[in-house]
Amino acid sequence: MRADARANRERLLAVAGPVLAEHGADTSMRDIARRADVGLATLLRHFPTREALLEALLGTSFDALTARTGELARHHPPHEALRRWLREFVAFTTRYRGLLSSMVAAIEDHDSALHTSCVALRAAGAELLARAQDVGAVRTDIDGADLFALVSALAWLGDQAEFAPRAERLSELVMDTLTTPPGD
Known part of the structure; x- marks a missing residue:
């Protein structure tokens, strides 16, 4: 070049x-x-495309958050690793208003420049979820796609000015719900 x-x-x-x-x-x-x-x-x-710009700008951050799963898993119990990763995911996606819509669309669009990064990010969350489920720390009636939808909803809340002050509290409520196995 x-x-x-x-x-x-x-x-x-x-x-x-x-x-x-x-x-x-x-x-x-x-x-x-x-x-x-x-x-x-x-x-x-x-x-x-806008996605190509977002991938160039944010791809390294997506990759870093994906890689964080290993570090969190090594240094924290499974449910705490998941909790911390979810907080980081929400914080990252709310830095850029409207980013979440592009990420959600990219998961389904194999031609999107963001597709690979977003699929890897979702898989990283699903891996942490599975680890927490394996030790009985998180309910088992949720999968990686459900988790991504929930965290996306939480990120959307943080994107809305009227809900932003409640976003952290609501994130904690969701995590408390996830870490309570069904029937407890």
Whole structure:
């Protein structure tokens, strides 16, 4: 890649992070290009879709959160590892308003640039869930897809200004419900 093209790509990513954090994942691609002081065509050459931009910007963070499962599993009891990972997942997804919608859509869209990262992230949560279930610390009538839907709902709550103050409390309620085996 030419030096000027590399500089444009780096500038786009440097600008996109704060813009997406401030205005959400649905921010106009044109606005990101304008703020990076490049043309829309330049942005689209580097990132032909919004998902490609999100993957370039957030892929490393997705991978880090996915990798966190191993670290959490080594250092915490299974239910606490799951609880901590869920908190981190919610905190990460609420940094960028509207990111959750892109993530949920990417799970089903094999052509999305975000697909691989999002599927790996969901699988990481499912692995922590299974470990907690194996030791009887978490109810067994939930699977990885249910867990992803629940954590997505919690992240959505954090995305809504009127619910944001309650998001942490509601997350704890959900975790308390998960860690109470059915019939108790």
